[in-house]
Amino acid sequence: MTSLLVARQYLKKFYGKFEVYLIPLVKFLLALASFMLINGKLGYMEKIDDTTIVLVAALMCSFMPMNFIVLISAAFILLHVYALSLECAVVMLAAFLLMFLVYFRFSPRDTAVVILTPICFLMNIPYVIPVALGLLCTPVSAVSAACGTAVYYLLGYVTGSATTLATMEAEETTVKFRFIIDGVLDNRAMAVTVAAFTVTIFFIYLIRRLPLDYSWTIAIVAGSLVNVMALLVGDLMFDTNVSISGVIVGTVVAALLGVVIQFFNFHVDYSRTEKVQFEDDEYYYYVKAVPKVTVAAPERKVKKINQQKKTRPSQRSQEDKKVGR
Amino acid sequence: MLNKERVILMTKMASYEENEGRKDRAVMSYFRGDYVWFQVLKSVVYGTIAFGIVFGMYIFYDFEVFMMDIYKMDLLEFGRSILRKYLLAIGIYCIISYAVYSYRYAKARHSVRLYQNNLRKLGGMYDKT
Numbered sequence: 456m457t458s459l460l461v462a463r464q465y466l467k468k469f470y471g472k473f474e475v476y477l478i479p480l481v482k483f484l485l486a487l488a489s490f491m492l493i494n495g496k497l498g499y500m501e502k503i504d505d506t507t508i509v510l511v512a513a514l515m516c517s518f519m520p521m522n523f524i525v526l527i528s529a530a531f532i533l534l535h536v537y538a539l540s541l542e543c544a545v546v547m548l549a550a551f552l553l554m555f556l557v558y559f560r561f562s563p564r565d566t567a568v569v570i571l572t573p574i575c576f577l578m579n580i581p582y583v584i585p586v587a588l589g590l591l592c593t594p595v596s597a598v599s600a601a602c603g604t605a606v607y608y609l610l611g612y613v614t615g616s617a618t619t620l621a622t623m624e625a626e627e628t629t630v631k632f633r634f635i636i637d638g639v640l641d642n643r644a645m646a647v648t649v650a651a652f653t654v655t656i657f658f659i660y661l662i663r664r665l666p667l668d669y670s671w672t673i674a675i676v677a678g679s680l681v682n683v684m685a686l687l688v689g690d691l692m693f694d695t696n697v698s699i700s701g702v703i704v705g706t707v708v709a710a711l712l713g714v715v716i717q718f719f720n721f722h723v724d725y726s727r728t729e730k731v732q733f734e735d736d737e738y739y740y741y742v743k744a745v746p747k748v749t750v751a752a753p754e755r756k757v758k759k760i761n762q763q764k765k766t767r768p769s770q771r772s773q774e775d776k777k778v779g780r
Numbered sequence: 781m782l783n784k785e786r787v788i789l790m791t792k793m794a795s796y797e798e799n800e801g802r803k804d805r806a807v808m809s810y811f812r813g814d815y816v817w818f819q820v821l822k823s824v825v826y827g828t829i830a831f832g833i834v835f836g837m838y839i840f841y842d843f844e845v846f847m848m849d850i851y852k853m854d855l856l857e858f859g860r861s862i863l864r865k866y867l868l869a870i871g872i873y874c875i876i877s878y879a880v881y882s883y884r885y886a887k888a889r890h891s892v893r894l895y896q897n898n899l900r901k902l903g904g905m906y907d908k909t
Contacts, residue, residue: 552829557827557873560823629841
């Protein structure tokens with residue numbers, strides 16, 4: 456455990472030292488992953504399905520605010536979908552506009568979740584999102600997770616019905632439009648996932664805020680169980696065809712990542728908890744203080760043995776004069 | 781000689797000034813009422829655009845049926861029902877906006893007060909030396 460704590464200290468030091476370079480690098484990698492996933496999953500417009508364009512766009516994003524990545528990702532999605540069908544692009548544009556106008560005006564910091572959620576879905580670790588948001592954010596973030604989930608399922612629906620859309624006649628604009636809207640609104644898997652994520656985020660947040668010992672660990676375990684239960688109950692009720700083993704394995708991975716988050720964010724020693732009571736003119740105070748577990752990172756010291764003092768001949772003569780030789 | 785306590789306080793203050801301080805200063809440049817109502821007004825504009833998008837999609841979803849029914853339906857009643865829905869949606873959105881921005885103003889005021897207290901504390905530290 457001590458070596459892990461030392462490693463954490465090293466990481467913190469490293470981050471503090473190279474923060475200026477690390478933040479643009481992380482933004483670049485996130486943008487690159489996001490654009491490559493979009494191109495890989497959609498890829499209907501060949502002009503933007505190009506490594507050079509992706510690299511240039513990702514480089515541009517690395518020096519811009521986080522929200523810029525979301526905007527460029529939305530532009531990539533819209534262009535690909537436009538190449539497939541105009542109606543799809545209209546529905547997508549409406550969905551993005553509604554998200555940006557109605558919700559992200561309140562919490563512009565949460566926009567990164569909209570990118571991270573589909574990325575986690577594609578990496579088969581979607582349940583990391585509710586666990587991480589429950590541990591690190593407030594219940595309001597459930598809306599961001601819902602938006603990210605909606606984007607993922609919308610993209611999934613578009614790619615899944617690309618052949619059907621391509622075979623439809625050009626004149627059947629309203630039919631195409633209705634087909635897309637119906638497909639999105641009747642997506643039970645999306646509704647169940649959004650509901651399960653929301654419940655999990657609320658549950659984890661509420662438990663981790665309780666004044667209990669090991670509240671974060673309890674929150675991770677209980678939240679993971681609630682996630683599995685919610686998804687399975689949703690499957691039973693709405694027949695969403697969710698893979699039970701996938702849900703269980705994914706939730707276990709999410710819980711493990713939750714433990715990593717806890718290690719970096721809330722690592723305390725409950726055995727040294729102190730409870731004190733005192734009073735002033737207005738209040739009685741019942742204080743519970745839990746110390747953080749920290750270790751100082753050992754510093755390397757290079758000790759030189761038989762070090763020879765190198766002096767110039769001119770300095771040597773001056774020193775000789777001072778001594779009076 | 782470096783005063784450790786003073787350096788820590790100054791670092792905290794500089795970090796606040798760089799990050800949240802900027803936003804808080806912008807918020808505190810308004811009176812509470814002005815700030816909250818300006819944000820609510822913005823919400824009305826954004827909400828109207830969002831409602832327009834949803835309404836447009838609703839009409840376009842069954843466009844052919846709508847065009848066939850348009851001659852038969854009572855347009856005034858249809859307009860009234862749409863207006864009622866619009867007012868309800870905007871009303872709810874404005875209430876949420878009012879609550880969110882009132883809370884944000886109170887939070888910004890609290891942070892700025894803390895910052896001013898720290899400034900006074902720092903001034904006191906300089907006076908002592």
